[in-house]
Amino acid sequence: MITLLVYAAIVLLIVTVAQLVRVFELASDLKGGRSNEVTYRDHRNQGRMMFAFLIAFMSFFVWQIVEYKGYILPEAASVHGKEIDWLMWFNMGLITIVFVIVNILLFYFAYKYYSRPDSKAVFLAHNNRLEMVWTVVPAVVLAVIIVLGLRLWNTITSDASDKAIVIELYAKQFDWTARYSGKDNKLGHSNYKLIDGANAVGMDSLDPSGADDFVVHNELHIPVGKEVEFKIRSRDVIHSAFMPHFRIQMNAVPGMTTSMSMTPTITTEEMRKNKDVVRQVKEVNEIRASKGEDPYEFNFLLMCNKICGASHSNMQMTVVVDTQEQYDAWVAKQKPFFAKK
Amino acid sequence: MSTENHGHTEEHAHGHDDAHAHGDGHAHSAHHELSFTQKYIFSMDHKVISRQFLITAVFMALVGMVMSSLFRLQLGWPGHKFWLIQTLLGDKWGKDGILDPNMYLALVTIHGTIMVFFLLTGGLSGTFSNLLIPYQVGARDMASGFLNMLSFWFFALSSLIMIGSLFVEDGPASSGWTVYPPLSALPQAIPGSGLGMTLWLLSITMFVISALLGGLNYIITVFNLRTKGMSMTRLPLTIWAFLVTAILGVLSFPVLVSAVVLLLMDRTFGTSFYLSDIYIGGQALEQSGGSPILYQHLFWFLGHPEVYIVLLPALGIASEVISTNSRKPIFGYRAMIGSILAIGFLSFIVWGHHMFITGMNPFLGSVFVFTTLLIAIPSAVKAFNYITTLWKGNIKFTPAMLFAIGLVSTFVTGGVTGIILADSALDIPVHDTYFVVGHFHIVMGLSAVLGMFAGVYHWFPKLFLRQMNKKLGYIHFWVTFVCAYGVFFPMHFLGLAGVPRRYYTNSAFPMFDNLVNINELISVFAIIGALAQFIFVFNFFYSMFRGPKSEQNPWHSNTLEWTTPMAHTHGNWPGALPEVYRWPYDYSKPGKAEDYVPQTVPLEAGEIDGGGH
Incomplete structure (x- = not known):
């Protein structure tokens, strides 16, 4: 009934x-005007609106930066992350200049040249010098951007060193599993046909290099200052x-293994003391307290970022960056997957 | 040649193409009355087909827009109960007014599909290429009226199937508008990959047929049916843009069909083009050896030219509208043609920038970084040329002009963030976040939509012989423009904070809880902006029937469409086809009485064509 009334x-x-x-x-026709004709008043008013919009738009831009600068690009916690941030800000600076000027x-x-009753446009069809300038x-600017970008890209995507800790990140709807390569730093073979309830990643028990591999479900631990290579x-x-x-x-693609490596630089403990993180946690906890939810403690997060189904938005794994001692102690507690139970 | 036969309206629709298409100035002789069906439904007249495309697209766009409002309600106020969601989606998808997560993904998917394909490809090219190509090149009609009619009806069929897919039991396709397999291939992975997905694929196949029939027609018409004197360098930039758009479509849409057919085979016949090593629903699938990345290559080989298929017509419209209403020649006409061609060419060799982090070889990624960033050069040329066209102009602020200026702003604002995304190293932290959503909505979505609005307001007198109400046009523009930036600008900050796109909620875990106020802000703007579109819809339909009658050349424009009578004349010009003597941008030319010189006015002795004076 209400629906009907609304319609x-x-x-x-x-x-x-x-x-x-x-x-x-x-009414307007009666007054003798052609109500829908665009008149001088319209040119003037819309021209002024253009100027007002410019002021409003730029103010909005500045307000957004001030408001959100503490949220964007949170402190990078890896070696290459800091380089990405530097280049990001450099490019952001360039594009901000272009954005603002243009x-x-x-x-x-648009405001300055709105049509007045006696104004005339200048007949200017082209100007080769001017066009050369903006080509x-x-x-040149793009050449700089390309060179800097590709240099960094090559660094980031170059092969990880032999010493890098090899960890497999295994994705499925809707959670992550991590497999550590153990003492030999080599992952054992796996095959999707071997997957069963317990053997979630399909490990092959016949491959000796997998004998010391161990699997974790809830938390990914990595040591600070050590290169880690993820096989995804x-x-x-x-x-x-x-x-x-x-x-x-990096995408996790069925049927192939992708990889990406990094060296974390900040432990979880240290990150929790970062001033932006402290403020963020405080804000989150105020919101949570108002809803009667448990307080939140900062953790690094591994999220799924490719649409994967109904619970795509809730597919995370906590990442803990330990000091070397903490990490060693944690590893010592883990049991190889094929260990005699 | 007699004049009695002038002023035929559509009542004398086709049936004697030959005499018309060649434009030899032959007056119409034998007419036969056509039935209502032939006149308005299965019409072969480009003007009717243009209106059919436009009205279908307006309807589809409203569907897509309502969908976006629904998921913006969810994103702005997750967990709140909305009467609207309950009413429109029912108990199954909106129980108690809370959006179902699978339906959320479905809405996101179909919103994207409708906006990209049905509004901004079919709607934009279908409306304006059809309307303007015969008019502006001086032709009686399209090269093939019959194929043109088929093009619309395949589009209509495709729209129907897409709308129909909303009503199947497991919901429509819901794996994102790019429908990446395996998600889109396996109904076990998401319910929308069942019948809904099959219908999606069918609909898109029909759509591609429509796009190809239309595109071939546009290309042939521009190359072969130009009137006397209409050399390629006297074509309005609209026509150049439509031409290159059509060529891009003809070259890239077939690749999408191949992607779609292979996906259908994986879904139905157990082939393994895209599938390998999959364990799902408690069982290991037999398929082996395929690669989901293959699909992405095929998809984006269309997908990236598609961005320019959407954008170029809008830029062409902006060129025409800005030049006319600045009362100035478009600055750098030849540079504009050059940049359209350069953008068109480059658009074919940049698709990999959608795939930097798919595991594609990083070296290949580098090549795509290089080619992609090159596109910024012709784009910059276009932007600066628009601005210089305004400089020292005599700007008439018609509603169309406002939209065209808005387009230049969004083209630049959205374009510059592309420089971040095209840089593979910088793409890593923002790939698939709201930064991307903000970027492509501004540069492609908004620019094309604003361009389309500019076109509708500007050519409404040619479409429906009447004017749209200017005051409603102004209100429509300002609310739309402000809200559009209000929606998509803050998204860049969300993305830089690391918020992924296509999340049903950002509060499944606490990390982004404190950013919810940005999402509220975005949703408020989105809903006001959506409501403002009803001002347009009202103005559109009201003016169609009751708007003031337009004079023949209301904007004092130079191009040929304004030399046709204010009636829907079959064959466009009642007498001989017009002859063209000059380029279309002689606005405010020194030494002329008026501030415009139509293309049909012969050059005076010693007068230089094409911008010299």
């Missing part, structure tokens, strides 16, 4: 508006291993 109200509203527009048009020119010209300048796989659909604080992201 009726909508129909009535449309009819009312239609009649109002009609009345305005007729928008100012656009809206300012060459962007080309998926069991069902495409997932993506996304660890925003480490500036790491």
Whole structure:
């Protein structure tokens, strides 16, 4: 019934508006004006609106930066992450300059040259020198961006060193499993046909290099200052291993193994003392307290970042960056998957 | 040549193409009355087909927009109960007014599909290529009216199937508009990959047929049916943009069909093009040796040109609208053509920038970084040329002009963040986050939508012989423009904070809880912006029937469509086809009485064509 009333109200509203527009048009026609013709007043008013918009837009931009600067690009906790951030800010600086200048020119010209009763446009069809300038300048700037970007990309994607700790990140709907390569730092073979209830990643018991591999489900531990190489796989659909604080992201693709490596630089303990993190946790906990939820403690997170099904938004694993001693102690407690029970 | 036969309306629709298509100035002789069906439904007249595309697209866009409002309610206020969600989606998908997570993904998927394909490809090209190509090149109609009619009806069929897929039991396709397998291949993985997905694939196949029939027609018409004097360098930039768009479509859409067919085979016949080593629903699948990455290569080989298929027509429209209403020639006409061609060419060799982190060889990634960033150069040329066109102009603020200026702003604002995303190293932290959502909605979505609005307001007199209400047009523009930035600008900050896209909620874990106020802000803007579109819809349909009658050349424009009578004349020009003597941008040319010189006015002795004076 309510639904019906709402529909009726909508129909009535449309009819009312239609009649109002009609009345305005007729009234204006009676006054002898051609109500719908775009006049000098429109040019002036819309021109001024352009200028007002420019001011509002730039203020909005500045306000957003001030408001959110403590949230964006949280402290990078890996070696290459810091380099990414540097380049990110460098490029952001460049594009901000372009964004601001071009928008100012656009809206300012729109305002300045609105049509007056006696104004005339200048006939200017082209100017080769000017056009050369805005072809060459962007080309040079882009060359710099490309060179800096590719240099960093090559560093990040170059093969991990032999000493890197090899860890497999195994994705399935909707959780992550980590397999550590154990003392030999070599992952044993696996095959999806060997998957069963207990053997979640399909490990092959016949491969000796897998004998010391151990599997964890809830928390991924890594030592600070050591290079880690992630071998990423998926069991069902495409997932993506996304660890925003480490500036790491790589898809998990069924049927192939992808990899990405990094060296964490900040332990979880240290990160919890970071001033942005402290403030963030405080804000989150105020919200949670108001809803009667448990307080939150900061942790690094591995999230899924490729649409993978209904619970895509709830597919995470906690990442703990330990000191070397903590890490060694943790590893010592883990049992190989094929250990005699 | 007699004049009695002038002023035929559509009542005398096709049936004698030959005499018309060649434009020899032959007056129409034999008419036969056509039935209502032939006139308005299975019409072969480009003007009718154009309106059919436009109205279908407006309807589809409203569906897509309502979907976005629904998921914005969820994202802004997760867990709250909304009457609207309960009413529109029922108990199954919106129990107690809370959106079902699978339906959330379905809405996101179909919203993207509708907006990209049905509004901004079918709707934009279908409307304006159809309307303007014959008009502006001086042709009686499209090269093939019949194929043109088929193009619309395949589009209509495709729209129907897509809408129909919303009503199947397990819901429509829900693996994102890119429908990556294996998610889209396996109903075990997500319910939307059942019948809904099959219908999606069927619908897109029909859509591609429509796009190809349309595209071939546009290309042939531009190359072969230009009137006397209409050399390629006298074509309005709209036509250049539509031409390159059509070529991109013809070259890239077939690749999408191959991707779709292989996916259908994986789904139905147990082939392994995209599937390998999968264990799902408690069992190991037989498929082995396929690669999901293959699908992504095929998809993005269309997908990236598609971005420009969406964008170029809008840029073409902006060129025309900005030049006309600045009362100035478009600055750097030849550079504009050059940049359209450069963008068109480059768009074919950049698709890999969608795949930097799929495990594709990093060296290949480097190549795509290079080619992608090159696109910024012709894009910059276009942006600066628009701005210089405004400089020292005599700007007439029609509603269309506002939208065209808005387009230049969004093209630049959204374009610059592309420089971050195209840089593979910087793509790592922001890939698939809200940064991307903000970027492509501004640069592609908004620019194309604003361009389309500019086109509708500007050419409404040619479409429906009447004017749209200007005041409603102004209100529509400002609310839309402010809300659009209000929605997509803050998304960049969410993305830089690391918030992934396509999350049903950001509060499944606490990390982003304190960012919920950004999402509220976005949702408020989104809903106001969506409501503002009803101003447009109202204005559109109201003006169609009751708007003031338009004069023949209301914007004092130079192009040929404004030399046709204000009636839907079959064959466009009642008498001989017009002859063209000059380029289309002689606005405010020194020494002329008026501030515009239509293309049909012969050059004076000693007058230089094409911008010299």
